[in-house]
Amino acid sequence: MTTAVPPMDSPFPERAPAPHPASPAAGSATDANATAAAGARRPRWERPALAALLLATAALLLWNLSASGYANSFYSAAVQAGSESWKAFFFGSSDAGNSITVDKPPAALWPMALSVRLFGLGSWQILVPQALMGVAATAVLYAAVRRHFGPAAALISGAAFALTPVAALMFRFNNPDALLALLMTVTVYCVLRALDGAHTKWLVWAGVAIGFAFLTKTLQAFLILPPLALVYAVCAPTRLRRRLGQLVLAGAVAVVAGGWWVAIVELWPASSRPYIGGSQTNSFLELTLGYNGLGRINGNEVGSVGGRPGGGGNGGGGGGWGETGIDRLFSGNVGGQISWLLPAALVLLVAGLVVTWRARRAADSLEGMARAAFLVWGGALLVTALVFSYMQGIFHEYYTVALAPFVAALVGMGVSVLWEERGSTAAALTLSGTLALTAWWSYVLLGRSPGYLPWLRWTVLAAGLLAAAGLFLGARFGRRFGGRFALGAAALGLGAALAGPLAYCLTTVNSASVGSIVTAGPAVSGGRMGGGGRFFAGGELPPGMNPQGGLPGGAQGGPQGGLPGAPQGGPRQGGAGQQQGGRQAWPGRGQAGQAFPGGPGGRTGAAGSSGRRGQAGGPGGLLNGTKVSAEAKAALRQDAARYTWAAATIGAQNAAGYQLASGEPVMPIGGFNGSDPSPTLAQFQEYVRAGRIHYFIGGEQGPGGEGPGMRGPGGNTSNEITTWVTANFRTVTVGSATFYDLTAPVSATSASS
Numbered sequence: 001m002t003t004a005v006p007p008m009d010s011p012f013p014e015r016a017p018a019p020h021p022a023s024p025a026a027g028s029a030t031d032a033n034a035t036a037a038a039g040a041r042r043p044r045w046e047r048p049a050l051a052a053l054l055l056a057t058a059a060l061l062l063w064n065l066s067a068s069g070y071a072n073s074f075y076s077a078a079v080q081a082g083s084e085s086w087k088a089f090f091f092g093s094s095d096a097g098n099s100i101t102v103d104k105p106p107a108a109l110w111p112m113a114l115s116v117r118l119f120g121l122g123s124w125q126i127l128v129p130q131a132l133m134g135v136a137a138t139a140v141l142y143a144a145v146r147r148h149f150g151p152a153a154a155l156i157s158g159a160a161f162a163l164t165p166v167a168a169l170m171f172r173f174n175n176p177d178a179l180l181a182l183l184m185t186v187t188v189y190c191v192l193r194a195l196d197g198a199h200t201k202w203l204v205w206a207g208v209a210i211g212f213a214f215l216t217k218t219l220q221a222f223l224i225l226p227p228l229a230l231v232y233a234v235c236a237p238t239r240l241r242r243r244l245g246q247l248v249l250a251g252a253v254a255v256v257a258g259g260w261w262v263a264i265v266e267l268w269p270a271s272s273r274p275y276i277g278g279s280q281t282n283s284f285l286e287l288t289l290g291y292n293g294l295g296r297i298n299g300n301e302v303g304s305v306g307g308r309p310g311g312g313g314n315g316g317g318g319g320g321w322g323e324t325g326i327d328r329l330f331s332g333n334v335g336g337q338i339s340w341l342l343p344a345a346l347v348l349l350v351a352g353l354v355v356t357w358r359a360r361r362a363a364d365s366l367e368g369m370a371r372a373a374f375l376v377w378g379g380a381l382l383v384t385a386l387v388f389s390y391m392q393g394i395f396h397e398y399y400t401v402a403l404a405p406f407v408a409a410l411v412g413m414g415v416s417v418l419w420e421e422r423g424s425t426a427a428a429l430t431l432s433g434t435l436a437l438t439a440w441w442s443y444v445l446l447g448r449s450p451g452y453l454p455w456l457r458w459t460v461l462a463a464g465l466l467a468a469a470g471l472f473l474g475a476r477f478g479r480r481f482g483g484r485f486a487l488g489a490a491a492l493g494l495g496a497a498l499a500g501p502l503a504y505c506l507t508t509v510n511s512a513s514v515g516s517i518v519t520a521g522p523a524v525s526g527g528r529m530g531g532g533g534r535f536f537a538g539g540e541l542p543p544g545m546n547p548q549g550g551l552p553g554g555a556q557g558g559p560q561g562g563l564p565g566a567p568q569g570g571p572r573q574g575g576a577g578q579q580q581g582g583r584q585a586w587p588g589r590g591q592a593g594q595a596f597p598g599g600p601g602g603r604t605g606a607a608g609s610s611g612r613r614g615q616a617g618g619p620g621g622l623l624n625g626t627k628v629s630a631e632a633k634a635a636l637r638q639d640a641a642r643y644t645w646a647a648a649t650i651g652a653q654n655a656a657g658y659q660l661a662s663g664e665p666v667m668p669i670g671g672f673n674g675s676d677p678s679p680t681l682a683q684f685q686e687y688v689r690a691g692r693i694h695y696f697i698g699g700e701q702g703p704g705g706e707g708p709g710m711r712g713p714g715g716n717t718s719n720e721i722t723t724w725v726t727a728n729f730r731t732v733t734v735g736s737a738t739f740y741d742l743t744a745p746v747s748a749t750s751a752s753s
Contacts, residue, residue, distance in 0.1 A: 046151040050142060053155060057138045057162040060509060061131035061171050066123040067512045070660055071174045073625030074516060074672060075109065077656035078102045079174070080121055081665065082113030089113050091265070093274045094652050097644045097665040097692075100678050102652070103278025103291065105261065107215035108176035121663070130178045134171030137182040138162050141405050144189040147196075148369045149416040156494065157412030164404040165504035165520035166337035166397070173513055176217045177401050183213035184224060185405040188376055191228050195372050198238035200246050207250035211257020218292045220402065221258075223387055227379025235372045262288075275678035277652070277671040282678070296393035328389040329400065336445050336521045338400035338407070340501045342385075344438045345407040348414020349378040351430050355417050373413060381406035397519045422471070422486065432472040435493045439464020442500035449522040453503055460499050467493030515624035516653070625657030629735030635695070636662035642691075647739070648684070649697035650674045650718050658697065667693065670718040681720045688742045696725045698738040 070076035074094075078101075082089035085096040092106025093099070102109070111129040119125045138158045146154035161167060170177045190206035193199060206228070213221030229247055236243045265273065265284050279287040294300070322328070330339045356371035384402055388395065414434075421427035439461050446457035470489025504521035636646040636658060646664035649655050655668035669684070670676050679687065687693050729740040 043151065049151070049155055050158075053142070053158045053162070054135055054139060057158075058131065058135050060162065060168060060505060061134045062128070063509045065127050065131065065172060067510075068127065068172065068514055069123050069512065070625070071123075071127060071172075071514055072516055072518075073514075073656035073660060074652050075102065075112075075174045075176075076126055077625070077652070077659045077666075078106075078109050079112040079116055079126055080660060080663070082106075082109055083116035083121065088274075091274050094277065094655065094668050094671075095645065095659060095665040097667060098274040099645070099667045100275040100652075100671050100676065101277045103287065103672055104176055104217060105215045105284075107212055108179045108217070111179070112174060121660075126174055127172060130171055130174060133178045133182045134162070134167065137171075137185045137405060140182070140185045140189050141409060144185070144192055145373075145409055145412050147192070148366060148373055149413050153412040153416035155412075156415055157408045159498065160341055160411050160501075161404055161408035163498050163501045163505055164338065164340070164401075164408065165501055165508060166401045167404045168505040168508050169337075169513060169518060169520035170398055170401040172509065173398075173518060175398065177398060180213055180217045180220065181401050181405060183209050183216060183221070184380070184402060187213065187224065188228070188380060188405070188409075191232060191376055192369075192373055194246075195232060195236055195376075196369055198236045198242070198246070200249065203232070203246050203250040204253050207253030208257045211254040211259070214254075214258035215261055218288045219296075223384045223402075224380040227383055228376060231372060231375045231379060235368075235375070275671075275676065277676060277678075280677065296395075297387070297391050298393065300393075322395065324390045324392060326389055329385060329403075333519050333524050334397050334400060336448065336504060336524055337397045337519060338403050340442060340445060341407050341411050341438060341497065342403075343441050344434050344497070345381065345410040345414070347430070347434045347437065348418070349374060349381070349410050351427075351434075352410070352414045352417050353378070355421055355427070370413070370417065374410070377406050377409040377413070381410065396517055398517075419490070422474075428472050432468040435471060435497065436465055436468040438497045439468070439493075442497070446500050446503075448524045450525060452522045456499065456503055460496050463492055463499075464496035467496055517623060624653055625660060626654050628658055628661035629737070631735040632658065632737055632739075633661045635732075635734045635739065636664050636666070639694070640664040643694045644687075644692040645694070647695040647697050648693050650722065654697070666697075669721055674718045677717045679721075680717055681724060684721050685724070691743065693742050695732075696722075696729070696740040696742055698722070698726065698731070698740060 078088070078092055078094050081093050081096040081098075085093070085098065087093070088096050088098055089110065090106070091098065092101045092104070092109050094102055111133075112126050115129050116122075116125045138161055141161050142154040142158045145157045167181070170181070187206050187209040190202045190209060194202035194206065210221055210225065233240075233243050233247060236246070262284055265276070270282055275282050276284050276287055278291045280290075290300075322332070328334060329342065352374040353371065356367050356374060381403060384406070388399060388403070415431070418427045418431040418434075422431060442464070443457045443461040446452065446460065467489045471486055471493060474486030474489055507522050508520040640646045640662070644665065645667040646662060647655075647658060648667035648669055649658065650669050651674040652668035652672045655666040659666040667679075669679070671678060684693075725740050725742070728745055729742055730744045730746060732739045732741050
């Protein structure tokens, strides 16, 4: 590689070849020498700039954090349970009575549960660990890029990552995706360290990280393994046999790091552990390979909302989750979550590979290591993006946070390489053209939200095009003036590229994000539910759902979708069961006639003006916990110590609302969707006979008059339990909900029949 402008005019380091290691020991010495040399060349502004980046990231993620209350009540209930019961902590149970687990492995719950155990239950206690993961991911990404591309490239990558809207959303939320993104970043960092000298220990640490990523979100963790393993097998500077042996060792470590928990769960007697939520046979392996595995690819997600054997969900293409295709990550709401810099990342990936293609194997030179970095980050991006683009199963916009570190790294690295080569006309044109493309794409994305900062889209476009022209012209001017002119144009271009994502991030942190389906930024025309995530694409609803009654199994009177037990001053969402014009109204999602999933319209007023993100309770409490009255809270707490479960109800989100409000265990019959065969009718009857459950919280009748709940392949357990309870136990109206007192049968013999 050549340096077009002397280093004094460039914030990026001049690359010099590193000595070729003659042995693994020499490789280690070379690696250490390279690090020491990099430290010696550390500019005075670097440490203050890095501190400012991390502090700004922390401020962004912690700002207004309590506005989201318990965020996703489904996971918050499991966190609360884990803070009270070590058994619930280990298994990831939804309740401290350990009836059923969440539909994911528990690693993401552990930091939050420990925080709540130490500091008590509350929004900050649950969400601060997630925000700290965002700061940690930014720091790891900085370290990974800085090592071979310099501090300026690392700062650009860190800023691009922190200002990715979906990252600002998910590192303030309690879904598993925050920890997954951090562990994916750590994995790539460790692989790059391993490549720089063929270090076995760093490859082993990569295996540890990927193993715990599996315990965070199962098979999604493995998407990046093929490109990482292939790059190491080809590029690591040691003999082939040793490379393959190192990969086998790292794979074995990954199996141990991710498999120890699986082995314990599978060997543990099923009768003394909670049911594995999301599975139909009480098996974590079935959950991993089915609902959370291949089912996400082919749409055959048995037991999920709208899922059914044979795949396809509710519609063609992407089933019930939108159309699949190469443009999926750029369209609708998804584009505003992740794609601001995605076109630039793809262009810069190609450019970086072209510039570094003739380099020798990874550790032979800095240029070779730069090429390996492009291959690793680029391979991880391409594989993950292609899977997201074509998967036919459940797909939510926030999944794309997994792409954020890959996109950000490629942008920082690509800018660094092209800046050094900008004396070349081709490099200068590529750099300025990429900036112009980014400005235009920001203009398009901002235009999808009518009324949202209309001045910004034109400002971004004008500033971006002006900076692009300046970058190209600066390379043509003289040495002194041209360097300063290009730096000014680069600063203007960076501001233009990040202005749109910054606006989306500020909109996100200044409003509440609650429920199971959340998105960053303002309302988007044609987006899911006007910016909060349409429940099903094409206006289709899953089987058993209707716009009037929602999902069968919602608490009687309609779940309110609030944040029961939220800290004082925290948000409580409006009622999802309120009726307008004979149709169920979804808070903040338009007027009557526009209130159900897939319907027209969206938020009223200016885009983003509702101040709420995500599903407000959703149909029948499927998408967020129910709002619990003071009377219901008091009833659940009364004599709660006498029972294993203060109550039972259909669906984990309904149960979560009551559990978080009362602080007492509530059994979620049927798991998240109400479709898991847990417990069976016989098991439930035995619990009642043993006096382990106080109340059953009733719900609405489903289509055709059947009881609440969704039918799974193993039967209609939720409906069977509801039918048995309603026929045999006395009702008690508590606030707006109907409770069945399971200690008060209609007759002495009916409860045992």
